[in-house]
Amino acid sequence: MAATMKALRKTQAGKGLQLEKVQVPAIGPTDVLVRVKAASICGTDLHIYGWDRWSQGRIKPPVTLGHEFCGVVERTGEEVFAVRAGDFVSAEMHLNCGHCQQCRLGQAHICQNLRIIGIDVDGAFAEFVKIPATNIWKLDPAIPEHYAAILDPLGNAVHTVLAGAIAGQTALVTGCGPIGLMAIAVAKACGSSTVFATETNEHRRALAKEMGANLVINPAEEDPVKTILETTGGTGVDVLLEMSGNPVAIQQGFKALRAGGRASLLGIPTENVPLDLVQDVIFKGATVQGIYGRRMYETWVQMTALLKARRVNLEPLFGERLELENFENAFAKLQSGLAGKILIYPNGIQK
Amino acid sequence: MAATMKALRKTQAGKGLQLEKVQVPAIGPTDVLVRVKAASICGTDLHIYGWDRWSQGRIKPPVTLGHEFCGVVERTGEEVFAVRAGDFVSAEMHLNCGHCQQCRLGQAHICQNLRIIGIDVDGAFAEFVKIPATNIWKLDPAIPEHYAAILDPLGNAVHTVLAGAIAGQTALVTGCGPIGLMAIAVAKACGSSTVFATETNEHRRALAKEMGANLVINPAEEDPVKTILETTGGTGVDVLLEMSGNPVAIQQGFKALRAGGRASLLGIPTENVPLDLVQDVIFKGATVQGIYGRRMYETWVQMTALLKARRVNLEPLFGERLELENFENAFAKLQSGLAGKILIYPNGIQK
C-alpha cells in the first residue's frame, strides 16, 4: 500500500479547495482505516469552499473535507474486533466525548464536546479516511453503494421523521432540498397518510412529487397555509418537518400545524425567527423539537433497516458521479442549486 | 319507514341463532339510528352461536348480535349535531361509562364498566342499529364499503401494531387469522422492515405472503425460533405481535423476541400460560403490552387515515357476501376456519 494519497483539502484561510498528496493516516489501536469508495458533497462543504463567516470561525486549515461517504475497511487497530478488513462500511462522523451529561444520557449526538470528521479533523474526500471503530457502521451488502454514500443526510431525514409518530399522520415538509426530499420518501415509507410539501423551485417540486409527496405547493404562487387547512378540513397537519431554515416557511409551517401537533425543525435559519409563541405553540399545545445530526446509533439502525428492506427509493436524488480530480466541476454544479447529490470517487469510478 | 325489521338474534340459552321480526329501535336524544349496509361475523359471534362456556356466562337472551358493520345514518336524536342523516358511518361498539378511572385517564377502551353493542345490547345483524352519537365514526366516502364493515378487527390490528415503534423494525406475527393477516399489512404499511409470520394452516400461510409477510413459517414443520434467530443474526425480532392465543406460539414468540423488544399480546389464550419470566421478560428487559379493543378514538383516526390514503390492501381477506337470511350458510363456512371475512347484508346486497 502506498504511503501517500490524494486528498481534497482546505489548506489556507480563503476561498476554494486544493487537491494534494498527503500521508495516508496512521491509525491508533482503536481506529479503522477505510478506503473510500464514494463520497458525497454536503451543503456545508459548499460553505467551506466559499469561506463564509461560519467557516472562518470553525475551520482550522489545513484539513481534508468530506463527511458523507462509504468504503471498504483497509486496516484496523489491534484492539478492534467488531470490524474487519474487507467490511463494507459507512460511519457516523460526529465524534462524541463519552463523558458529558448528554453522552451519559444517551444523547451523544448533542455531546457538549462534539467534533466532526471532515470539518474539525481530516475527512473522507481522500483515498483513505481514519475513523474510530466506535463510529464505523457496517453495511449489509444489499445496500447499494450510492445509497451508502449519503447516509449522513438520509440519517438527518430519518431522525426528523421518526422523532415522533408518523404512521397514519398527515405531514408537511417545508423545503425540498435533498434532505427534504428524503424526508418525503421516508415519511411515506413509514405510513404517513398524506405528505404536503412546499418549495419555490420548480425542479425540486417535480422531484418532491417523484419522491411521493401527495400535494406539492409553490408558496410563491399559492398560500400553503390556506391550501393545507382547506385540504384537512380546517384542522391542519399532524406533523411539520421543517427542512428549509427559511423564516417565512417556518412561520407558515407553524400556522399549518394542527393543535396538538409536532413540529420537528432541522433547517437552519440564518437569523432569529419571530415566532407567534402564543397562537402557534402555547394555545396549540404543540410540541416543537430541535433535530440535530443522527441519534447514535438508533437512527443508523432504523435507516439501514429501511434501506435493506428496500422501503425507500432515493434514485431521483442522485446527480453526476465524478472522479475526485473533477471537484471544481462538482462544486460549480452544486452552486447552481439543482445538481442533486453529486458523488465523487477518490479511488476512481468502478463500473 | 317500517316499524319492524329483520334481526339475527340469540333468543334463548342454547345453540344457534334465530332470524326474527323485531321493532326498529327507538332512539333517545343523543342516539343515532343507522341503516346497516354490511356487517361482518366475528369469531366471538361463532362462540355465541355455539353457546360455549363464555357465552353462557355473558349473553343474556334475547339479544341481536353483530358488532362489525357499516351503514348510513337514518335518523338522529335532537341533541346530535356532529352526524346527520345520510352520513356513511361505522361505530365503536364498546360503550364506556365516562367516569371510572380509566375513562378519566384516556383509556376508555378498558373502562371498568364496559358494555358491548352486539353482545350486551342489540347489535348490527339487523336492518337498523341504534348507536350513541359519541360512538359513531363518520367515514370518508373514499373508504370502500367492505373495508368499512371490518373496522372493528382492523382496529385491533392497528392498535396492536402501533402500540409502539414499528418503522424500521423487524416484527413477528404469531397466528394468521384475519387480525393477524391485517397486522401484517398494517406493519408493512407503517415501515416494518421485515415481517415474519407463523401459522400452521397452509391456506392462511399463503394469505400471509399475499398480505406482505417476508418470511412465513409453518411451526409444525420448522422451529420458528431457530429460523428467526438465524435470520436476524442471533438478535431476534424487535416486535412480537401475538395474534394466536396459542400457548406454544406465545412461548415461541417470546423466545424469538430480542432483548429490549416489545411484545404486544392480542390473542386470547384459553388457559394460564407458563411464561419463563426470567429469561423472556426480566433479563431481556422486554416490554409486554396487553392489547384490548381499539383506543377511543386514536386508533380510529390512524386506521381511517391509512385506509383513506390506500396504504393498506385488505382484499385477500374477504370471503363470501350473503344476505342476512343465509346466515346458517355463513356460520357453517366460518366454522370450517377458512372462509375469510364473510359479509352479510341485512338490507340486501346492492351491486
Added chain:
Amino acid sequence: MAATMKALRKTQAGKGLQLEKVQVPAIGPTDVLVRVKAASICGTDLHIYGWDRWSQGRIKPPVTLGHEFCGVVERTGEEVFAVRAGDFVSAEMHLNCGHCQQCRLGQAHICQNLRIIGIDVDGAFAEFVKIPATNIWKLDPAIPEHYAAILDPLGNAVHTVLAGAIAGQTALVTGCGPIGLMAIAVAKACGSSTVFATETNEHRRALAKEMGANLVINPAEEDPVKTILETTGGTGVDVLLEMSGNPVAIQQGFKALRAGGRASLLGIPTENVPLDLVQDVIFKGATVQGIYGRRMYETWVQMTALLKARRVNLEPLFGERLELENFENAFAKLQSGLAGKILIYPNGIQK
C-alpha cells in the same frame, strides 16, 4: 330553594363588574347544579374587569364570571348517575365539543370548539353554577376547601411540570406568580433535584423560597443564565418551566436550558418573541412544549392524588378571604400584584 341568587357579572361593554340578582340556572338532564363554597379570582378575571383588548374581543355581556371554585352538588339532571346531591366537587371549566380531531385524539383540552364557563357562559362568582356532569370533578373530603377552590391554576402547574420527566431533574421556573409558585412545589414533590426560580418581585422571591425553590434569582440584579450555568457545571437545567410570558425571561430560560432539555411554556407573551431557534432549539436538540389548560382528565387525577396524599403545601399562596359583596376590595388588592390567591365566598364565609 330560592329562585334567584347573587352573581358577579359583566353586564355591559366597559370597565368594572356588577353584583346582580339573577335566576338560579335551570339545569338540563345531563347537568349538575353546584352551590359554590369558595371561588378564586384569576388574572383573566382582572383583564375582564379592566376590559382590555382581549376582553373586548372575547366577552359577550352579560355573563357571570368565575372559573376557579369548589362547592357542593345541589341538584343533578335525571341522566346523571356518577354525581349526587351533597358531593364535594370542583369542575373543569373548559367545555369541549367531543367530535373534533383533538377530542377524538384524547386532547380535549385543545378542542377546536372550546368554550369556557365563567368566560363564554355563566360562571362561579355566584351562589350557584351550572356544570355538565362530564366536567364535574368529585373531591376526596381529605382535600381542604381552600385548595379545592384553586384546582384550575394548580392544574396548569401540574400539567406543565408533569408534561415530561421531572424526577431527578434540575428545573428552572421563570416567573413566580401563583402558578409559578405552585410549579415549584409540584416539581419538588415529584422529585426534582434542584429548582431554580427567577422573579423580579421581592415578595414573590421570598414565597418561591418558601415553596421549596433551591436557588431564587433576581434577574434585575444578576444574570440568571450565568448563575445557572455555573451552578450546573456548564450544562444548564434539564427542564424549563416558563410561567412569566416575559420575552426576556423566555430567552433567558432557553439559554439556561441544557442541550436535550425540555422547555414547557405556559406563560402568555403579549407579543411575538424572537427566538434564537438555531442555538436554543435546533442545535440543542431541545423539546419545546406549548402547555394549555389541564389534560382532561389526566391532570385532575394526578393533581388530586398529590393533594390527597398531602404531597404539596400551598398554604403560603393564599391571601384574603372575602364575601362576594366585597369584590371591589378583592379586585383592587389583586391589581397591586401581591395579594396571593384571594378567595371569595358567594354563600358566605363559614368558620
Added chain:
Amino acid sequence: MAATMKALRKTQAGKGLQLEKVQVPAIGPTDVLVRVKAASICGTDLHIYGWDRWSQGRIKPPVTLGHEFCGVVERTGEEVFAVRAGDFVSAEMHLNCGHCQQCRLGQAHICQNLRIIGIDVDGAFAEFVKIPATNIWKLDPAIPEHYAAILDPLGNAVHTVLAGAIAGQTALVTGCGPIGLMAIAVAKACGSSTVFATETNEHRRALAKEMGANLVINPAEEDPVKTILETTGGTGVDVLLEMSGNPVAIQQGFKALRAGGRASLLGIPTENVPLDLVQDVIFKGATVQGIYGRRMYETWVQMTALLKARRVNLEPLFGERLELENFENAFAKLQSGLAGKILIYPNGIQK
C-alpha cells in the same frame, strides 16, 4: 504503593470464599485503578458463596468477588482524561460490548455480550479494583460514602421506579428486601401518592414503614389483593414494582394492578410463573416491563441527582460495618436474612 493486596476470592469450585494476597491489577491505557473505600455484599454474592447451581454454571474460579462499592481513584491509564487520581467514584460493573444491536440502540444494560466485574472478572472485595474509564461514575462529595457503596442496588430500584410515570400514582412494592425498601423511598421521593408494600417478614415490614410506605401488608395474614382493591375504590394500583421473585407475590401483584397499569418486574423467580395473561395482562391493557441492571447511564444521572439533593433517606437499610478480614462474619449474618446492607472495608474502617 505495594505490589500486592488483599482480595476476597472464589479460588475453587465449591462452597466458601478465600482471603488471599494477589497482585494489584495492572491497568491498560483506558482503565482506572480505584482504591476501594467501602463495598457491599449483594444477594448474588451469597449465592456464589454457597455455590448454588447458577454459580456453578457462571463462575470460573479464581475470581475476586464484589460489584457494589465506592472508592478513590489511585491511578489512570494514559488515555483517560475525564477522571483523575483523587476523584471519589463508584462504577457501573456491567461491561457492555459496544457493538451489538442493544448497545447501538442505547440499551447497553442488556448488551448481548455483557460481562460483570466481580462475577466474570475480578471485582471490588479487594484493596484495589480495575475499572474501564467508561464505567467509572464520579461522585459529588455531598453523597455520603456508605450511600456511594450501594449505588448498584439503589440503581436497580431507581431504574424500576422511573421506568414509567410515578408522580401522583399509587404503587405496590411486592417484597421488602433491600431493593424493595429502596424502591419505597424512591417512589415517595418522586411523588407517588400512596405506596403499598407486601412482605411476610416482620422486621422488613417495620423497615418498609420507616422508608415511607403508606400501608404495609403481611400476605401471610391478610389478602393483599382484597385490601388494595378496597383501599383504591375497586380500581387497583397504578404501578406494580415487583421485587420478590416470588410466584405468589407476582400473581397477587398482577391481580392488584389496575387496568391500564404498569408492572415493572425486577425480582427473579426461580421457576416458570403461570400468569393469567388474559385477565391480568390482555383484558387489562397492562404494560409489563422486565427490568435488569441500571440504564447506562441515565439511571446513574437520576440516582445521583436524587442523592445529592438529599431526596432519599436510606439510613434504615444499613447493617454492620466490618473489615474485609471479617467476611465470614458478614456472610453468616446475611444468611440470616435480616442484616440489612453490610459494608466491608478492604482498606480498613476510617472514622
